[in-house]
Amino acid sequence: MKCLNCNSEFEPKRASAKYCSDKCRSSHHNTKREAVSSKFDIINEKLDVVLGVLKSGSVAAPSSVQSFPQPTTTYGKFIQKIQNANTEKELRNVQHELVATPKHEFLGNQYQLAYNSSVDRLEEILKNNKS
Ligand SMILES: [Zn+2]
Numbered sequence: 001m002k003c004l005n006c007n008s009e010f011e012p013k014r015a016s017a018k019y020c021s022d023k024c025r026s027s028h029h030n031t032k033r034e035a036v037s038s039k040f041d042i043i044n045e046k047l048d049v050v051l052g053v054l055k056s057g058s059v060a061a062p063s064s065v066q067s068f069p070q071p072t073t074t075y076g077k078f079i080q081k082i083q084n085a086n087t088e089k090e091l092r093n094v095q096h097e098l099v100a101t102p103k104h105e106f107l108g109n110q111y112q113l114a115y116n117s118s119v120d121r122l123e124e125i126l127k128n129n130k131s
Contacts, residue, residue, distance in 0.1 A: 001017070003018070003019050003020035003021075003024050004018045004019055004024075004028055005019055005020075005024035005025070005027055005028040005031075006020060006024050008020055036126055036130070039126070040123070043119055043122065044119075047115065047116075047119060050111075050112060050115055051112065073107075073110075074101060074105040074106055074110075075106055075107065075110040075111075075113070075114055078094065078097075078098055078101075078114045078117075078118075079114060079117060081094045081097075082094055082114070082117050082118045082121050083117075083121070085121060085125070086125070087125065088122065088125055088126065088129070091118060091121055091122050091125060094118060095115075095118050095122075098111075098114055098115060098118060
């Protein structure tokens, strides 16, 4: 069979073998880890853009933030959707919806809080998928 890392033919010692050597196995896992962290870089870049918008003052200054959001508010609705998302794809859909929602539907820094929650949730999901 072919090694998943270097593509060379090898005789598997076990039925579950995917790599020709320990070296190839660990180098393949490192590559996967880098792919995941580059995903985080993209999210962080987007988050910086959002924070930049908030700092520039084009969004109303924070007044009071509800610590227990009502599901009837836009913010509460998104927090619920974020918590209910169980796959990367579901969460991406919620993020897209969040980004597409008019900012005036959120009070104070709720938009930023919702976005932060979605980033945290995505991190959780990616961690769970890896194990
Ligand atoms: Zn190999």
